[in-house]
Amino acid sequence: MSIGKPGLHNVIISKFNTYLAGLQKRSLSIDANGTSMFSYCEKGKKIHGQPTIVFIHGLSSNKETWLPIVKNIPDDYHCITVDLPAHGETVGMKEEFYTIDKFVEKLKLFFDKMNLVKPMFIIGASMGGAVVSMFAIKYPNYVSLICLLAPPADEKCETARIKQLRQGNYEVLLPETTEQLSDMIRSLTIKPIWLPELFLNGFLHLRLPLLEEHTNVLRSLLEYDYPYLDQRYQELKQISCPTLILWGREDQLFTVDGAHYFSQLIPKSEAIIFDDCGHFMAIDKPVEVADSIVTFLNHHCSRQVNRVYSHEI
Numbered sequence: 126m127s128i129g130k131p132g133l134h135n136v137i138i139s140k141f142n143t144y145l146a147g148l149q150k151r152s153l154s155i156d157a158n159g160t161s162m163f164s165y166c167e168k169g170k171k172i173h174g175q176p177t178i179v180f181i182h183g184l185s186s187n188k189e190t191w192l193p194i195v196k197n198i199p200d201d202y203h204c205i206t207v208d209l210p211a212h213g214e215t216v217g218m219k220e221e222f223y224t225i226d227k228f229v230e231k232l233k234l235f236f237d238k239m240n241l242v243k244p245m246f247i248i249g250a251s252m253g254g255a256v257v258s259m260f261a262i263k264y265p266n267y268v269s270l271i272c273l274l275a276p277p278a279d280e281k282c283e284t285a286r287i288k289q290l291r292q293g294n295y296e297v298l299l300p301e302t303t304e305q306l307s308d309m310i311r312s313l314t315i316k317p318i319w320l321p322e323l324f325l326n327g328f329l330h331l332r333l334p335l336l337e338e339h340t341n342v343l344r345s346l347l348e349y350d351y352p353y354l355d356q357r358y359q360e361l362k363q364i365s366c367p368t369l370i371l372w373g374r375e376d377q378l379f380t381v382d383g384a385h386y387f388s389q390l391i392p393k394s395e396a397i398i399f400d401d402c403g404h405f406m407a408i409d410k411p412v413e414v415a416d417s418i419v420t421f422l423n424h425h426c427s428r429q430v431n432r433v434y435s436h437e438i
């Protein structure tokens with residue numbers, strides 16, 4: 126039986142899920158000759174005076190990983206998920222080496238081209254959380270709220286998996302075989318999920334062209350950012366916007382103590398810890414994460430639009 130290219134099923138499933146979640150995929154050129162392009166998905170329209178919710182993924186991840194959360198955000202919120210440079214379908218922004226600060230500058234380019242300034246509610250998971258927190262310090266005028274989902278924390282929160290990474294065992298986060306991939310997913314989630322070989326193969330096949338670049342990203346971050354993490358994070362004391370910190374109690378990448386670490390550093394912060402939840406919060410707690418985001422937003426930004434609920438019609 127011919128099953129086609131191993132990534133095809135995943136492409137079809139991912140496109141279908143994007144459509145079901147009400148998102149539209151678009152691309153945005155950031156140079157004159159169109160060689161550098163951000164790929165992003167959008168749901169809803171920008172409403173003047175209402176915050177756009179922007180989602181920033183983690184290492185070797187992509188905009189599609191936010192779908193389980195975004196589909197649980199009501200349709201009258203403007204949502205954007207974007208592929209970072211060297212990730213997903215964003216093209217033409219590869220670097221010799223990477224730092225959190227380089228991602229911050231690229232994100233600024235994206236927001237400027239999109240004409241997205243204040244008010245934005247920027248949400249980042251894991252490595253994306255480090256990017257979002259540093260962005261909020263450098264460009265406070267772009268940000269009215271931020272949310273950090275288990276960002277890289279200090280050495281007290283280091284787990285065996287981070288120690289393995291520091292010893293150069295990158296397959297912990299950058300798997301190359303179906304076994305390593307299912308190991309990674311199982312260790313970073315609590316929910317039992319069905320992982321058919323077809324899906325695992327498809328994932329690896331699709332990610333293959335980016336694997337070398339992601340290895341470069343991970344190596345760079347461990348070399349240029351991780352040693353100065355505690356020192357750099359002291360800057361978090363300057364964050365002036367309300368900040369929501371979300372963590373899974375069973376996180377096996379950065380322990381849940383990270384929630385405390387970040388709430389102590391960020392002045393106007395609120396932390397929520399989810400039971401029965403690992404590092405991939407979009408898999409373990411999609412409804413709860415979406416609800417926390419919406420509640421936090423509504424609490425801090427009063428909405429002028431009269432919302433009409435179907436049961437009132």
Ligand SMILES: CCCCCCCCCCCCCCCC(=O)OC(CO)CO
Binds near residue numbers: 354
């Ligand atoms: C400017 C100061 C900030 C210092 C930030 C230091 C970065 C340390 C790198 C350590 C290892 C990076 C782990 C990222 C994990 C991740 O993103 O997980 C994905 C799945 O791979 C979830 O979506």
